[in-house]
Amino acid sequence: MIARLSELIAPAYRAVHRDVVAGGHREYWLRGGRGSGKSSFVSLEIALGMLRDPTANAVIYRKVAATLRESVFEQMLWAIERLGLGAHFRRKLAPLELEYLPTGQRVLFRGADDAGKSKSIKLARGRFAFLWFEELSEFSGMADIRTIRASILRGEGGAAVFYTYNPPVAQANWVNAEALSPRPDRLVHASTYLDVPARWLGGDFLAEAEALRQSNERAYRHMYLGEVTGTGGQVFENLSLRPLRAEELAAGRAYSGLDFGFAVDPDAFVRVGYDPRTRKLWLLDEFWGVRTPAERLAEEIAARAGGEVVRCDSAEPRMIRQLRDRGVNAVGVRKGAGSVEAGIRWLQERAEIAIDPARCPHAAREFAGYAFPTGAGGAFLAEFPDRDNHTIDAVRYAMEDVARAREARTVARAAPQRRGRTWS
Numbered sequence: 001m002i003a004r005l006s007e008l009i010a011p012a013y014r015a016v017h018r019d020v021v022a023g024g025h026r027e028y029w030l031r032g033g034r035g036s037g038k039s040s041f042v043s044l045e046i047a048l049g050m051l052r053d054p055t056a057n058a059v060i061y062r063k064v065a066a067t068l069r070e071s072v073f074e075q076m077l078w079a080i081e082r083l084g085l086g087a088h089f090r091r092k093l094a095p096l097e098l099e100y101l102p103t104g105q106r107v108l109f110r111g112a113d114d115a116g117k118s119k120s121i122k123l124a125r126g127r128f129a130f131l132w133f134e135e136l137s138e139f140s141g142m143a144d145i146r147t148i149r150a151s152i153l154r155g156e157g158g159a160a161v162f163y164t165y166n167p168p169v170a171q172a173n174w175v176n177a178e179a180l181s182p183r184p185d186r187l188v189h190a191s192t193y194l195d196v197p198a199r200w201l202g203g204d205f206l207a208e209a210e211a212l213r214q215s216n217e218r219a220y221r222h223m224y225l226g227e228v229t230g231t232g233g234q235v236f237e238n239l240s241l242r243p244l245r246a247e248e249l250a251a252g253r254a255y256s257g258l259d260f261g262f263a264v265d266p267d268a269f270v271r272v273g274y275d276p277r278t279r280k281l282w283l284l285d286e287f288w289g290v291r292t293p294a295e296r297l298a299e300e301i302a303a304r305a306g307g308e309v310v311r312c313d314s315a316e317p318r319m320i321r322q323l324r325d326r327g328v329n330a331v332g333v334r335k336g337a338g339s340v341e342a343g344i345r346w347l348q349e350r351a352e353i354a355i356d357p358a359r360c361p362h363a364a365r366e367f368a369g370y371a372f373p374t375g376a377g378g379a380f381l382a383e384f385p386d387r388d389n390h391t392i393d394a395v396r397y398a399m400e401d402v403a404r405a406r407e408a409r410t411v412a413r414a415a416p417q418r419r420g421r422t423w424s
Contacts, residue, residue, distance in 0.1 A: 008040075008044055008082055008083075009041060009044060010037045010041070010191070010195060010196045010197065010200075011195070012037070012191045012195035012196070013037065013041045013189075013191070016028065016030075016041070016187065016189050017041075017045065019187060020045050020049070020160055021052075023158055023160075024187070025160075025185050025186060025187040026158070026159070026160065026161060026185040026186070027160075027161050027163065027183065027185060027186040027187065028042075028160060028161070028162045028163065028186075028187050028189065029163045029165075029179050029186060029187070029188040029189070030042065030162065030163065030164045030165075030189050030191070031164075031165055031166070031167050031179065031188070031189070031190050031191075031226055032166065032190060032191040032192055032226040033166055033192050033193060033222070033223055033224040033225050033226035033227075034166070034193065034209075034223055034224055035192075035193035035196060035201050035205055035209070035224065036191040036192050036193055036195065036196065036226060037191060037193075037195070037196045037200070038164045038191060039071075039072070039075050039134060039164055040075065040078070040079070042132055042134075042162045042164055043072075043075045043076050043078065043079035044079045044082075044083070045130075045160075045162070046058045046060075046076070046079070046107065046130045046132065046162075047076070047079045047080050047083055047085065048083070049129060049130055049160070050100060050105050050107075050129075050130075051085075053129060054103045054105065054126070055105075055125070055126040055127055055129070055157070056105060056126060056127070056129035056130065057105050057106050057107070057108070057123055057126050057127065057128050057129065057130075058106075058107045058108070058128065058129065058130035058131070058132065059107070059108040059109075059110060059121065059128055059130075059131055059132075059152055060072045060076070060107065060108070060109050060110070060131075060132040060134065061110050061111070061112050061131075061132065061133050061134070061148060062111060062112070062133075062134050062135055062138065063111065063112050063113070063135065063138035063139050063140075064111050064112075064113060064138070065110065065111025065113055066111070067111075067135075068096055068109045068110075068111060069093075069096060071134065071135075072109060072132070072134050073096050073098075073109055076098060076107055077091075077098075080098070085100075088100060088101050088102060089101065095108075095109070096108075096109035097109065104124070104125060104126075105126060106123070108121065112139060112144055112148060121151065121152065127154075127157050127159075128152050128153060128154075128159060129157065129158070129159050129160065130159065130160055130161075130162070131148075131149065131152055131153065131159060131160075131161045131162070132161075132162040132163075132164070133145065133148075133161070133162070133163045133164070134164050135164070135165060136163045136164065136165035136175055137165050137166065137167070137168045137173065137175045141174050142174065142178055149161065166222075166223070166226055167179075167222075167226055167227070167228045168228070169222055169228065169229055169230060169231055170228070170230060170231050170371070171228045171230060171234065171368040171369050171371075172368075172369040172371055176228055176368070176369075177365055177368075177369055180241075180357045180361055180364050180365045180368065181361060181365070182357075182358070182361040190226060191226075192224065192225050192226055193205070193206075193209060193224055194225075209224045212224065228368070230371075231371070232380070233371040233372045233374070233380045234368075234370070234371050234372075235344065235348065235370045235371060235372060235384065236347065236348060236353055236367050236368075236370060237348075238348065238350055238351065238352055238353055239352075239353050239355070239367050239368060240352050240353065240354045240355070241355055241356075241357055241364055241368060242354060242355075242356065243356050243358070244282055244284075244354060244356050244359065248273055248282050248284075248354070249273075249284065251273035251274075251275070251282075251284070253273070253274065254271055254272060254273050254284060254308065255271070255272045255273075255274060255308075255309075255311075255398040255399055255402070256269070256270070256271045256272070256301075256304070256305040256308050256309065256310040256311065256398055257269070257270055257272070257310065257311050257312070257393075257394040257395055257396070257397035257398030257399070257400075258270075258301065258310055258311070258312040258313065258330070258394055258397065259312075259313050259390045259391070259393040259394040259397065260312065260313045260315075260316040260319050261289075261290060261291070261292070261390070264290060265290070265390065266288050266289060266290045266362075266390055267287070267288070267289050267290070267292045267297055268286070268287075268288055268362065268390035268391045268393070268394045269286060269287040269288075269297075269300065269301050269304065269305075269310075269394060270283055270285070270286050270360070270363060270391055270394040270395055270398060271283070271284045271285040271286070271304050271305060271308075271398075272284065272395055272398045272399060274399065274402065276402070278351055279349075279350050279351040279352075280350065280351050280352045280354065281347070281350045281352070281353050281354070281395075281399070282352075282353070282354040282355070283353075283354070283355045283356070283359070283360045283363050283391075283395070284359075284360075285304045285359065285360065286359075286360040286361075286362055286363050286391060287300045287301065287304065288362045288390075288391075294319065294322040294323065294326065295326065297323065298322075298323050298326035298327065298328050299326075301323070301328050301330075302326075302327060302328055305328070305329075307329055308329060309329050309331055310323070310328055310329060310330045310331070311331055311332075311333050311397040311398055311400055311401075312330050312331065312332055312333065312397060313332070313333065313393070313397065314332030314333050314334070314335055315335075317332060320332055333397045333400045334400065334404075340384065340396070341384060342403070343396035343399070343400070343403060344384050344392070344396065346399070346403040347392075347395065347396070347399075353367065355367060360391075362390075362391055363391035363392075363395075366388050366389060366390065366391045366392055367391070367392060369388060370385070370388065370389060370392060371385070372384075372385070373385050
């Protein structure tokens with residue numbers, strides 16, 4: 001019996017399905033925990049896309065070729081059977097391949113054990129319109145992915161590239177970092193088993209999920225909810241990556257900071273909103289540029305900060321003067337022994353640091369990936385790393401006066417009251 005499409009595509013994926021059909025994006029990054037339906041969705045999209053376009057072929061990758069048969073090959077068989085197409089496909093096992101008999105379209109299955117071997121893949125007819133990387137976190141990095149893409153995606157016509165993965169535990173992992181990189185042709189979608197009809201999963205699956213939630217909530221959040229739960233070494237455990245609310249964007253008080261780049265390091269500007277009553281901080285805007293001429297840097301900052309004070313790295317007085325000459329209200333921050341540590345601790349003590357990855361992608365990546373270094377035995381060291389922290393420094397600079405005022409009040413409250421004599 002052929003199932004209706006509404007019975008095959010979970011509600012959480014219907015907007016993504018419409019986007020794929022319309023060719024809205026070139027890349028689809030689908031993250032989710034166990035049972036979230038992401039692999040089922042992609043297998044259906046490939047089969048449906050081949051029906052829509054008789055020139056469309058597909059190739060599906062996993063890191064290790066030996067894992068293909070029991071995973072994506074079976075997944076594609078499930079999709080074509082559910083669509084009532086089983087009798088129209090020929091199956092080959094050596095090498096793994098599916099052929100749509102009416103047109104000769106093919107679905108190929110390859111391992112990325114050697115990404116360079118992708119150069120030998122050829123089609124007698126049509127083009128590769130679909131490329132799927134399953135279990136993306138198994139791959140070693142974007143370099144291998146780019147090699148495969150360059151070999152596969154050739155010729156005329158658009159193509160859709162699917163990436164499916166359960167986010168690795170550590171935010172600093174290349175998959176999580178890459179998913180935060182801004183690209184207009186990329187759609188990032190998150191789902192969990194809770195977005196899938198319970199009857200699709202079955203009682204045993206739901207019982208296993210609930211048992212893990214009860215016994216190990218952190219492992220449950222990673223395995224079933226697809227959350228980046230971290231390794232315990234994240235500096236900013238108060239970080240929230242989320243869209244900002246309207247009232248946050250319209251905050252009456254904002255602060256601006258600028259960390260100057262050197263050589264290949266970027267100039268990083270941020271504009272920050274802060275509510276001292278709730279102790280919540282959110283990033284409103286950013287600018288990121290490498291070797292940015294002073295004229296352009298001033299224009300970018302003025303467009304975001306207007307006449308507001310912009311607190312800058314005081315180690316670059318020449319750049320501060322150049323910005324001031326161009327109308328930016330730039331001032332140097334007051335540095336001193338322990339100022340970096342004090343500033344980061346102040347940020348750690350906020351109730352929330354909220355960053356929208358779409359609005360401030362570089363800040364989202366740096367704050368999320370900022371972690372304590374480890375020693376030889378794997379234990380975390382009690383020091384803050386001085387790398388990949390350009391927007392973090394800019395936020396410290398922006399909030400310098402607020403943080404110092406709080407520190408001064410704390411010291412004043414803690415000081416002994418003078419009663420007729422001088423304290424030494």
